Amino acid sequence: MTDTRNTIDAAKTWRRRELAKLALGAGIAASVGPWISRHAAASGVVKVYAWSDYIYQDMIESFTKETGLDIELSKYGSNDEVFNKLKASGGKGFDLVMPTTNEGTQWYDAGGLLQPLDESKVNIDAIYPSIYEQSVDLGGTYRGKRYILPFNWGTEGITYDSEAFKTSYGELSMGDLWRPEMVGKATVRQKSALIAIGRTLDAEGKLQSNGMLDAYKDEETSRKIFEQILPIAIEWKKNVKKFWNSADDTYNAFNQDGCVIGLTWDGPGIKLGQTTNGRIKYLMPKEGGFAWLDGMSIPTGAENVEGAYAFINHMYRADMGASMANQAGYNSVVAEAVNLLKPEAKTAFEAAYPAGAVDNLWWWPIITPWFNPVRAEYVEKYTAA
Structure with missing residues (x-):
């Protein structure tokens, strides 16, 4: 537990230079409340296209209860599947997709499939700072704009x-x-x-x-x-x-x-x-260790953009990160999620990633x-x- 807290506390002291580089502004709050209230006015259905084992029923029910929005969940099993589907539709059909970060090049080369993200609407503070920083060079940004936000990772x-x-x-x-x-x-x-x-x-x-x-x-x-x-x-x-x-x-x-x-x-x-x-x-x-990083993106043809941002911020809650990790076996990018893991999952995480290990990962390049x-x-x- 001490090692985990050291990792998280060290992460919180990071100077956030990538935030400044991407001009995110100074109005990002660290608490959860503002992210919920900001998007509470979004309405309708959020169409999410995700990897087959990333989003679970309790996560959907929590989101709907919190925001009043419904989730229409579709699933895929490979990066090629989601890319080809969005390419065929010209970026239409879904409000949120989950590409692997270092696959970003093919999305950017195709043009017009993903929209740049407004990170002032996102609770960036929830993410391990080292993972957020690494994601910039792994394909999460293109020409100075963010297109893929971190979601989960493995090694x-x-x-x-x-x-x-x-x-x-x-x-x-x-x-x-x-x-x-x-x-x-x-x-x-x-x-x-x-x-x-x-x-x-x-x-x-x-x-x-x-x-x-x-x-x-x-x-x-x-x-x-x-x-x-x-x-x-x-x-x-x-x-x-x-x-x-x-x-x-x-x-x-x-x-x-x-x-x-x-x-x-x-x-x-x-x-x-x-x-x-x-x-x-x-x-x-x-x-x-070698590390991979999957993300969250909003397609250009999204019909419920505010709903997509609400979903992103809900996934950046510690309880949602822990729910995914407990059920899928992958690691959440939400730093505080480790404190809500089931005992056996928490023990395994802390044993595999002692203090400093997350910051020392070698991420698969673009x-x-x-x-x-x-x-x-x-x-x-x-x-x-």
């Missing part, structure tokens, strides 16, 4: 068997995946492994890649970096017992295949901990059209070697 970190491998936060490293004693005992996802190896080499001063961010800079630079990573990745491949591509693969790696350590999603890592009485643990490496084909080429070479 890819280190899952390990604490009886076979002793470590702690601040000591645990991505480099531990490649230790000599881990030969035949690790599980990784290929595309993440290449980036993780690059980050390990960079941290050790053996690769100049700006923490692997330069691999996303341009195709020529990316290829030069991957060419340096590939032979080392092939050499270290002897440590990999199993490549995973799903949560079930991760469970099997530890429960059936004898893996001791892995670079895994947070969900399976945390669940493994719960099913082994804490023997298997999920923790952020000292280099910072995806440009050329990057995925380049990475896929090197993933194929790595897998086939």
Whole structure:
């Protein structure tokens, strides 16, 4: 609990320089009340198009009770699905959508699908400041205007068997995946492994890649970096017992295949901990875990814009953030939501993200059209070697 409070208190002291940069004005209040009353006059139905496991019935009922607005909820299962639907309709049909932040480039390149957001209408103070700040460079803004606000996030970190491998936060490293004693005992996802190896080499001063961010800079630079990573990745491949591509693969790696350590999603890592009485643990490496960020946006064809803002602010309530996290297993961007988590979820969160860990996350950069084909080429070479 102390670590969580330290993280939140530290976050509240941040100077909010991104707010000034985006000219949000000085009238943003920190309390919840003004955000409810400001939008109480909005009426009708708010049409929300969300990921299939993000919005739950208790969240809808709370919103309707608080605002008098009804929610018409539609669900999707991929970024391509929501993007293609909005592109086909010219940005019409919904009042709020939830794109992944680093996918913003395709929305902006398509033009006219999302409208710039008036952040003076949004309770920005509810968000972890470090996550809000990171979202600017991850694709949440375009040409100085905000189009995607943070909603929830998840990570890819280190899952390990604490009886076979002793470590702690601040000591645990991505480099531990490649230790000599881990030969035949690790599980990784290929595309993440290449980036993780690059980050390990960079941290050790053996690769100049700006923490692997330069691999996303341009195709020529990316290829030069991957060419340096590939032979080392092939050499270290002897440590990999199993490549995973799903949560079930991760469970099997530890429960059936004898893996001791892995670079895994947070969900399976945390669940493994719960099913082994804490023997298997999920923790952020000292280099910072990989992180993804999904958001909230208002399409250009929204018919109930004020209702959409009311929905956004309702989602920025601590109880709504906790409700989503408790039911979906993802992490809310609302800093105070952690204090309302169910005991088992709160314990898992605090264990995975000790004080300072959220601020130290490595967010997946903006995806440009050329990057995925380049990475896929090197993933194929790595897998086939």
